[in-house]
Amino acid sequence: MATTSERILKLLSLLASRREWSGDELAARAGVSTRTIRRDIEALRELGYPVLTTKGPDGGYRLGAGTTLPPLMFDDDQAVAVALALQTAPATVFGLSDAAARALETIQQVMPARLRAEIDALRITRLRNWWEFAAPPIDAGALKAVGNAVRKGHLLLFDYLRPDGTRPEPRDADFVPPLRVEPHHLVLWAGRWYLVAYEPASGSWPIYRVDRIHAHTPTGRPFTRRDLPGGSVANHVMNSYDRGDTRPDWQCVGTARMDLPPEIVARWAPGGSVVEYVGPAQARITLGAWSWAGIAGILATFDADIDVIEPAELRDACRALARRLSKA
Structure with a gap:
């Protein structure tokens, strides 16, 4: 038995x-x-x-699915995988850290003793690594609204907020009427949530930061899905220099012009960096770090000529780095 x-x-x-x-x-x-x-x-x-x-x-x-479905069952490997995922999941959405902790407690309560012992042996203390260019958590309501529109294939109507989270008023110079787009893909990359959508008004495929989306009431209006140019969502997001990214929040923030195509810089820049188009073979990058030397070191990893470096502290750090490397 x-x-x-x-x-x-x-x-x-x-x-x-x-x-x-x-x-x-x-x-x-x-x-x-x-x-x-x-x-x-x-x-x-x-x-x-x-x-x-x-x-x-x-x-x-x-x-099959149904209201009479009894509680889900996990085998040993699945239970351990879920417990580890709950402990290591990045907190990119407001309010989910506490929910994840409660979910872990719930799972442990119904585990057999031998599995509880295994999970206890894998208790993890998460420490921040300064190379984690984290993004501020986003509102769960915005994520749900965007995700539902993508899943149902309904037009999405929203205000696109300023980088500081405020909403432009009609009298403001940067005011933009509510955007109406065909949402196609919800993407998580480098700790940031992005929406890939088709904008009928411009005939383009822009990328929006979900933390800057203030969704209106669901439209309920379906649209016919289009094929994304190039076919690859990953390439579209990683190679796009205009992703709605905002100036990073670090104690040191600097800017440099780089002799590389913007799509190359965008693909390999730290998460949250702002990449601007200067020309087909030039880009301007704004990024932050815990020190000016940190920014200089990141710029050096691109192995490309740079100029128009701001501010003066970053120029000094680049010169200091060059002197150290010349002595090596």
């Missing part, structure tokens, strides 16, 4: 981890015959789990 129960729990875990399984695949993973799998499937159905049979040459099974 104990062996059967363990096998059924493992079967339930497999069904929950993938949309569809064939009977042969389940049998191979469980190390039993397909006939035994069919009996275990019936046992799960009797327990209230809506396991659906799919049609096809070989047939298959999938776990």
Whole structure:
């Protein structure tokens, strides 16, 4: 009986981890015959789990959704993976740190003693590394509004806030009417949330920082999805120099003009740096660090000529770095 129960729990875990399984695949993973799998499937159905049979040459099974679905079950590896993920997840959204801690406590309460001991042995103390160019957490409501519009394929109407989080008024010189876009992809890169969208008014594919989006009431208006030029969301985001990034919040912030194409600088610049287009083979980069020498060191990693360096403290740091390297 104990062996059967363990096998059924493992079967339930497999069904929950993938949309569809064939009977042969389940049998191979469980190390039993397909006939035994069919009996275990019936046992799960009797327990209230809506396991659906799919049609096809070989047939298959999938776990259906419904209000009667009993609590989810994790196998040992999944439970450990979830516990570690909850401890190491970056806090990029307001209010989720406490929720993650409570979720970890909830999972631990229902773990068997041996798994609790394993998780306790993996308790992690997170320390900040100064090379983590962190972004301020964003509002969960904005993330939800954007994510829902992307998932449902509905037009998104929003105000795009200033870098400081304020909303321009109609009388302000930088006022922009609410934007109406076709949201296509929600992207997390370098600790920052971006929306890739098509803007019908300009016929372009801009990238917006989600922390600067103030969404209006959902439009509920569907649109026909378009193909992103180039096809790769990753390349589009990483190679775009205009991502709505804002001046970094560091004790030292400097700017330099660099003899490299803007898309190259944007791809390899630290998260949160501001890259501006100067020409096809030139870009202006604004970045921050804990010291002027830190910024000079980052600029040196690009292996490109630089000039128009501001402020004077950064120029001095670049000269000091050059002297040290010349002595090496």
